[in-house]
Amino acid sequence: xxxxYCVRCKETREMKDLEPxxxxxxxxxxxxxxxxxxxxxxxxxx
Ligand SMILES: [Zn+2]
Numbered sequence: 001x002x003x004x005y006c007v008r009c010k011e012t013r014e015m016k017d018l019e020p021x022x023x024x025x026x027x028x029x030x031x032x033x034x035x036x037x038x039x040x041x042x043x044x045x046x
Pocket of ligand 1: 006007008009010013034035036037038039
């Protein structure tokens with residue numbers, strides 16, 4: 001399970017609906033949603 005920082009919960013939460021993407025600077029990142037509040041989250045790295 002991938003974890004990231006949720007700005008709404010202000011805590012580290014598990015991410016769901018994970019979707020890898022590449023940022024403008026060609027770095028890989030993963031976007032998803034907070035498993036608790038559905039807030040959009042983004043994590044740098046694959
Ligand atoms: Zn949250």
